Amino acid sequence: VLTMIHFYSYISRMKHIKRWGLMKNTEQENIKEHSFDVAVTAHALALIGNTYFNKNNDVHRIMELALFHETSEVITGDLATPIKYFNPQIKKSFSQIENIANEKLLAMLPRELSDEYRKVMMHDSDPDYKLVKAADKICAYIKCIEEMKSGNMEFSKAKENLFKEICSFDMDEVVYFIQNCLPSFELSLDELN
Numbered sequence: 001v002l003t004m005i006h007f008y009s010y011i012s013r014m015k016h017i018k019r020w021g022l023m024k025n026t027e028q029e030n031i032k033e034h035s036f037d038v039a040v041t042a043h044a045l046a047l048i049g050n051t052y053f054n055k056n057n058d059v060h061r062i063m064e065l066a067l068f069h070e071t072s073e074v075i076t077g078d079l080a081t082p083i084k085y086f087n088p089q090i091k092k093s094f095s096q097i098e099n100i101a102n103e104k105l106l107a108m109l110p111r112e113l114s115d116e117y118r119k120v121m122m123h124d125s126d127p128d129y130k131l132v133k134a135a136d137k138i139c140a141y142i143k144c145i146e147e148m149k150s151g152n153m154e155f156s157k158a159k160e161n162l163f164k165e166i167c168s169f170d171m172d173e174v175v176y177f178i179q180n181c182l183p184s185f186e187l188s189l190d191e192l193n
Contacts, residue, residue: 007108007117014074020143022080023158026150029143031070031078037142042066042135044181049131049173058128066132068120072101095124134169137162138177145185 014032043063049055070078076097084094102121106114123129144159166174184192 003110005109005113007105007113010105010108011071011074014070017073017078019078020080021078024152024154026147026152031073034139035067035070037139038069038132038135039063039066041138041177042132045131045135045171045173045177048176049171052176053172055173057131062128062131064120065123065126065129066135068117069123069129069132069136071105071121072098075101075104130169130171131173134166134171134174137166137169138174138182141166141182142185149186 012032014035015030017031019029019031019034042065043059046055046057046059046062049057050059076094079094084091099122106118106121109117123132141159141162144155144162147155148159166178
C-alpha cells in the first residue's frame with residue numbers, strides 16, 4: 001500500500017516565500033535560498049569553533065538545524081522583523097504560530113519520519129540553535145552588504161543594526177567569522193580573484 005507523503009513537496013515551495021517584504025530589493029531572496037546560506041554559514045561557524053577554539057560542536061547537527069530553521073514559513077509566510085519583534089506579546093504569539101505550522105508539516109509525514117524531523121524543526125530549546133541564530137543574522141547582514149553594493153541604501157540601517165546584533169553574540173566563532181570572512185563579501189569578483 002502506497003502512502004502519499006506531502007511533506008517534501010510542501011517544503012519545496014519555500015522557494016516561493018520571499019524575504020524582506022517591507023523593503024525595496026535589488027535582488028529578491030526566498031527562504032529556500034536563505035536556508036541554504038544559513039546552513040553553509042552555521043556549518044562554517046561550527047567548524048571554526050571546533051578547529052580554532054577547541055569546541056565540540058556537532059557540525060552536522062548544526063547544519064541540519066540551519067537547513068530546516070525556516071520551514072514553518074512555508075505556511076506562515078515571512079513576517080518582517082520589525083513586526084515579529086514589535087513587542088513581547090507579538091513575538092510570543094508568532095512563536096506559537098510557527099510551532100503550529102511546523103506541527104502541520106510534521107503531520108504530513110509518517111510517524112517514524114516525523115519523529116526524526118521534529119528534532120530539527122522544533123528547535124527552540126536546543127543549545128546548538130544559538131550558532132544557527134548567529135548564522136541567520138550573519139546571512140541577513142550579508143544580504144544588506146549585497147543590496148548596498150548594488151546602490152540600494154534602503155538596507156543601510158538594517159546593516160548597522162544587524163552588525164550590532166552579530167557582535168552581541170559574543171562567541172569566538174562569530175568573532176573569527178567577522179574578522180576573517182565578512183570582509184570578503186564587501187569585495188567585487190575581480191578583487192576576490
